[in-house]
C-alpha cells in the first residue's frame with residue numbers, strides 16, 4: 608500500500624499532468640470505487656465542466672481540487688492514475704476515466720478494486736469521512752515535537768499500532784513505521800505511554816527524516832516511475848530494516864528480526880531497539896537529512912523515567 612511519500616510523489620506528478628485541464632465528461636465503469644455521491648450518474652454529471660486547479664494531499668488521500676468541487680481519492684493497494692490521449696487503447700482494470708476537453712484523459716486503474724473516490728464541495732471534505740478524523744500531517748508545519756507528544760504520549764497501545772493509527776498521525780504505514788522506530792532506537796512493542804519526552808522527540812525527528820528522505824528519493828527517481836503514457840507507479844527508497852529480516856543491522860551488524868505486532872509484520876533490530884526501552888538508539892546515524900535528530904544521549908537517569916511495566920533497563 609502506498610504510504611505518504613508515494614502518495615506525495617503521485618500528487619506532485621499529477622499536478623504537472625492535469626492542472627489546468629477541463630473535464631468534458633466522466634465515465635465510471637466500476638461503481639463501487641465511487642463512495643460519494645451514491646449515484647454514479649450524479650458523480651459523472653457533477654464533474655463535467657470543471658477545471659482542475661490543484662492537486663493536494665491529506666495523509667494518504669489525494670485531493671483533486673477543481674473550481675467548486677474537490678475529489679478525494681485513495682489509491683489503497685494498487686490504484687494508479689495515468690494520463691493518456693483519448694485514442695490510446697484503454698487498459699484492463701481501468702474503472703474511472705476523466706475525459707478532458709483537450710483530447711487527453713486521466714484514467715484510474717485499480718486491479719484490486721480497493722481504491723475509493725469521494726466528491727465534495729470545497730472545504731466540506733474535511734468535515735466528512737474519510738478525512739474528518741485524520742490526525743497530524745507530518746510534513747506540515749503544525750507537526751512539532753509538542754503536537755506529536757500530545758498525539759501519542761497518553762496512548763495505551765503499543766507504539767507501532769499507535770503510529771499506524773491515522774487518527775493520531777497520518778501517512779505512516781507498515782514500512783515507514785518500522786523505519787522510523789529503527790531510526791529512533793525504539794522497540795515496536797513498547798507501550799506508547801511508556802516513552803519519555805526524549806524518546807518521543809527522537810521518534811518525532813526519525814519520522815520527519817524518514818518521510819522527508821523518502822519524498823526526496825521519490826522526487827529524484829520520478830522519471831523511472833512515469834512511463835511514456837504518464838502512468839505513475841510506486842517506488843521504494845533504500846530501506847534499513849523493512850524486508851531485511853536475517854540480514855545484518857546497518858548499525859550494529861546483528862541480524863534484523865521479524866515479528867508480528869498488532870497483526871502486522873514488523874522488522875526491528877533487537878540490539879538497537881531493546882525491548883526494555885533502551886535510551887541510546889542506533890548509534891552514529893548519518894546526518895543525511897536537513898532536519899536531523901540530535902545525537903542520542905546516553906542518559907544515566909533514563910530508566911528511572913520509564914513508566915512502563917516492562918521497562919527494564921537494557
Ligand SMILES: [Zn+2]
Pocket residue numbers: 856857858859860861876877878879880
Ligand atoms: Zn542494530
